[in-house]
Amino acid sequence: MSIDADDIVAVGGSLEPRVLVEAYRRGVFPWPIDGLEVLPWFCPKERAVLDFSFLHLSRSLRRELRKTPLRCTVNRGFDAVIERCAEVPRPGQDGTWITEELMDAYKEMHRLGFAHSVEVWDAEDVLVGGIYGVCVEGYFSAESMFHLTPNASKIALLYLVDHLREAGCDWIDIQVMTPHMKALGAIVLTRKQFLDRLARTRARGLRPFGA
Template identity: 50%
Template sequence: MLLPFPTNPDTAADDSLDGLVLAGGSATVENLVAAYSRGIFPWPVPGWPVLPWFCPPRRGILRLERRHVGRTLARVQRQSTWRISFNEAFEQVMYACRQQPRPGQDGTWITPQLLRGYTALHHAGYAHSVEVWDGPELIGGLYGVSVRGVFAGESMFHFRPNASKLALLALTDTLLEQGAGLLDIQQLTPHLAALGAEEVSRPEFLALLAQEQAAGRTLRFPA
């Protein structure tokens, strides 16, 4: 059943609870597409018996025309012999992201329900992965959701230095080639800030989201 997501999350979000919009339902393809089209995403909270959906008061974004690739990272990208692919190992990437050690997190927010939900979303053509390979070994990658011409990054992992960074560069290269202007990164991290990402208010994010959606763009990813 489709959840009653608000048309304007800015007026519906409870900022005393980090921008909670509603709680309940499940991560079905129908709910995930409806949520992301409104700038809302699910984020399980330990101890909560239901699935919460958020549109935080502050949002991490990368305006793609402002992307900055430092000389060191550009050299790593230029000299790398690793192979980069799209959508070859979506479930492997999700499981690797779930296992990736993160300060202050244990990975449990990628719950079995989300693993099933995003895998179904992938098969429906809305969720995508970028993989980095050293021979047959998966050493880094990311996954996210593409709805109405906007890509929302969900999680990244690496087993070798710079592997996830190269996955992100491959993603942003692909988005730039198609004229996309926005990458929703949800939360700002030091690496993404070095790439040119910033944090904006929810109203500004929602305005940028609407602007990108109005372009009527359909994002496509290499086979």
């Protein structure tokens, strides 16, 4: 992630659920930085979102989705998903921003009904991909995903999109743009555009994961 000081809106504080929930309500998320002792909280000036109306699937991905033996579930293995997201190496990254403290905080958020996961399983019921994020008042912010087999993370994301669509949602927050998300049709909003969209979404009162 390329960091601009203006993207950071607060530093310090705790990762208690009440603090996290209030932060997400305001479009703010924690993201530790190596070498920085205090925890920074971000609301980027340029915010990447995946608007479902702009979702684009390549021909090869469509073929893969039609023939894949992989299957998806929701909230069956949240702890395992976040642990794999922290463990699986990523190109260009020496470590992970998912610290033990963050992991414990999001596991507690899951137990309280604010954090959710999609799991991807192979034919042997082995977890091979997944995605997790936070949902507050119908607004879903995707945090991280992983794959151990080709396209498993994309399959998890698309399953999440379908799940949210069924509940009336029409976009998700992906926080920062990546080549993978850009290829799927993600767009960048200004901070004001993003916060306006967030407010409209919260006002709709959607409950994509139940009460």
